[in-house]
Amino acid sequence: MRVRFGISTHLYHGQPLGPEHLRExxxxxxxxxxxxxxxxHFDYHNPAAIDQLAGWLRxxxxxxxxxxxxxxxxxxxxxxxxxxxxxxxxSPGSSREISRIRRSSxxxxxxxxxxxxx
Numbered sequence: 001m002r003v004r005f006g007i008s009t010h011l012y013h014g015q016p017l018g019p020e021h022l023r024e025x026x027x028x029x030x031x032x033x034x035x036x037x038x039x040x041h042f043d044y045h046n047p048a049a050i051d052q053l054a055g056w057l058r059x060x061x062x063x064x065x066x067x068x069x070x071x072x073x074x075x076x077x078x079x080x081x082x083x084x085x086x087x088x089x090x091s092p093g094s095s096r097e098i099s100r101i102r103r104s105s106x107x108x109x110x111x112x113x114x115x116x117x118x
Contacts, residue, residue: 006032006065009041014078017042017053022060032065033057040075 007030012021017035025033035042035053043049044067057064073081 004032004065006030006034008034008036008068010034010036010068013038013041013075016040019056019059022056022062026060026062031062033062034066034068035064036068037070038072038075039070039081044070 007025009017009021011025013036015021022033035044037044039045042053053064070084072083075081
């Protein structure tokens with residue numbers, strides 16, 4: 001089994017993710033990336049943002065290897081929002097977080113569709 005080294009966009013979590021970030025990672029030799037799914041960094045609710053990410057990945061020749069599930073509601077102005085947990089004591093809270101995780105890792109943002117490769 002061949003080891004694939006990659007890097008997370010968490011490196012840029014304090015900024016909205018943009019094509020310049022992926023270009024920079026490619027310039028450093030990375031070919032695989034993990035998307036850090038936090039609103040404020042990347043809007044995984046927005047289909048247009050997902051399409052845009054797919055284009056940036058193709059342009060930079062980087063493959064989306066994984067999506068890090070959201071750990072906080074948002075990141076705004078350098079401040080972390082409330083934490084998210086699937087281990088919430090109340091079932092509505094837990095269900096809400098599981099739903100959020102599903103949205104962030106929907107087929108539209110999986111490595112296959114975003115990289116354009118089967």
